[in-house]
Amino acid sequence: MDDPKKRYWLDEPNNVSKIYWTVCAVCAALFVADAFYHKHIHFGAEGWFGFYGIYGFVACVGLVLVAKLLRIILIRPEDYYDD
């Protein structure tokens, strides 16, 4: 067990921002990467520039937003089933 007061690298908000911007930079690089190789595709849409990245982003944002809406209907208190 360590000292609860000890500051870690991730405790600095600046460093969390660094991770955020790193992810953004990697995504940008991967987007550009499509220009540099021949993509083997099965369906037309797959060949669109940056298809996989856009699909992944839209899928995840959609997933979270729909789940958030579903939660309004589905959520119950923790002791819902305890009678």
Add this chain to the structure above:
Amino acid sequence: MTDILSPGLILILGSLVLPFLKGIWQRGFMLLLPVLGFWQTLMLAPGESGAIEIFGLTLITIRVDALSLVFAYIFHIAALISAIYAWHVRDTVQHVAGMAYAGAAIGAVFAGDLITLFVYWELTALTSVFLIWARREESAYRAGLRYLLVQVGSGVILLAGIVIHQQQSGSIAFTKIGLDGLGPTLIFLAFGIKCAFPLLHNWLQDAYPEATVTGTVFLSAFTTKLAVYALARGFPGTEMLIWIGATMTAFPIFYAVIENDLRRVLAYSLNNQLGFMVVGIGIGTELSLNGTAAHAFSHILYKALLFMSMGAVLFRTGTIKGSELGGLYKSMPWTTGFCIVGAASISAFPLFSGFISKSMIITAAAGGGHWFTWGVLLFASAGVFHHSGIKIPYFAFFAHDSGIRVKEAPFNMLLAMGLTAFLCIAIGVYPAPLYAILPFPVDFVPYTVTHVITQLQLLMYSALAFAVLMRFGIYPPELRSVNLDSDWIYRRFLPRIVGAIRNGLAALQQGAETVAERWLRRLLAVVFHYHGPSGLLARTWPIGGAALCVLAMLGGFLLTYFL
């Protein structure tokens, strides 16, 4: 002797010896059992053996081919890893249940006929429920009962299907059955329940998070993958499975996003991973069936790894609710690292096990022209990274610091996680040995430029979505709550219906009793009127009157006799 002993029986019979051993001998013997079973598996000759004649039926207790072997190998590995993970547990019930359960699952994948399959099928249910009950809490007891009901129900449906199938086809051989007629449909349904098909799925998310820390690791490996094996054996190429599987990959992930119990999040993602395997069975080509077997193999490892890391968190902190955890990387760095390896594997990052197996199924779907299924699988792949790959490690080990400071997981848990993490990476980096044991020859190259780049794009943009949603406060926070799922039907709706019927019947009964009572009172009043203290028939009559009556009666008798 050696060629008629099912490896599963070694574990089952061995588990019965465990109660007679104490301390380190007991746990040492427990570790030895999967090793012995594995050894026996290697000794078995391909083909059918261990035939038993019973009621005029020939049971084939051992059928060895590539499909049964790949599942037998991974079941033994899972049993060994789970046993190491449970080394610190001082509860004979759990040890016996865990080993007998693993043995039953292994016995089932070697079953050459449907009756043998049925026996082991039910045995997995009866043994595994003790891993839930061993938590010794009221909620676990109830969840265990529900679990047992569903599992045994699946067995009963299976038996009914087998009987009908046997009468129609005259065969109990467990080979490709195909969806044709009532018997096969029932068998399909029984497999589907255990495989957690949509709407038949909720026993999984209900029961697994209620089991003990170590019990959930056992549970995650066997039951559902036995069902995947059974479907791959009995119903390959059944088109309906493509649709069922695609649905399975997609809908549990919505629940996973909003679920607070992190072991339940893993149960939802387990369901989603089963969907990929089921799609592979439905497509039914050599590539897709290989993909299903390979994915079951790597899935058992990374899913066990994730359940082990969450189990370690539960073991140390006493909670597994995302709303109460966070910042644990500071006190459990090793567990954090192993969890991230599991997360990278389930997300199918290149160089991790999920990548080399899931890509086979997705490629098979694309190659077969199933564009819609392919799109759903891609969506589910992005989603699984989102909720399993990021959410699990993030809310347990990072997020806001909950202030919880605990010891690192016990050494045996770290060892089990370390071994599994090693295997996850080893399979991802060097898939050839796994490809070599698949049911069909493998003509598939996972590491092509297209595969790697497109997969990285899909995953990194999912991570970007998570980061953006988090940064702008759109991501739904972890809340102390339960979410309604199909278990609501049998936990709330049906009990309410039964309650309403019971109340209705009670009211009816009461009404009937009121009417009956009124009539009874009237009857009693009449009786009282004639027989009561002042009633006509209760008066004292003189003796002569009685004699007169008797005389009249006898006279009447004489008269009728002579007439």
